[in-house]
Amino acid sequence: MRKIAQFAVALVVPLLGLTGCVASEPEAPVTDARIAGSLQELFQMALDTLNPSEVERVALENAIVSGRIDPADYEAAHVRYVQCMVQQGYQPSFRKTGEGVYIMLPFFLVEDQDALDTADIGCSRDNMAITSLYHIQQSNPDLLSDQRLVAIQCLKKGGYVDVGYTVDNFDRDRGEGGDTTFPFDVYADGPNDCLYGAGYAYFRMGEE
Secondary structure, X not given: OOOOOHHHHHHHHHHHOOOOOOOOOOOOOOOXXXXXXXXXXXXXXXXXXXXXXXXXXXXXXXXHHHOOOOHHHHHHHHHHHHHHHHHOOOOOOEEEOOOOOEEEOOOOOOOOHHHHHHHHHHHHOOOHHHHHHXXXXXXXXXXXXXXXXXXXXXXXXXXXXXXXXXXXXHHHHHOOOOOOOOOOOOOOHHHHHHHXXXXXXXXXXXXX
């Protein structure tokens, strides 16, 4: 399994000081706190804090004015990442969610995991601000801090759980060590998109 919601762990939490984007413990209290007051506020925080590359700076400045990251800027960042990885000798594969977010599928049978991680980090460096913030924009438009609520909101919208499904249900069904009891197939594209968008990655072994 690839690192869960790498965008949140590597970008949003440590650099912007935001909480709730990484996996919550089952006993964590439910909160309706927000990671920012608006997308524009979040974009400004990134611009002020992350020292983005010039191309990302321009995209963020435009997003602050328009209120949204342009999909074209996200696609360009994705292409830059893929081209960089190919230059490093890797051919990443992806699936695209209904919200237009690329899910990078895991590499299996990699001989040198450290080399892969180094390439991934290096190729992400000048693209992560846009890709990460676009992920939040598309998957968590309400900017909820509690990612369990992000997942549940999406799952309810898609009809994968009933309207009475709660955080307690989610914590119970998520289980530990991959032993889930969700009332849906976590690998099916729809619910998988919801889970990934909230920071929970589930991949079948050997899925490429």
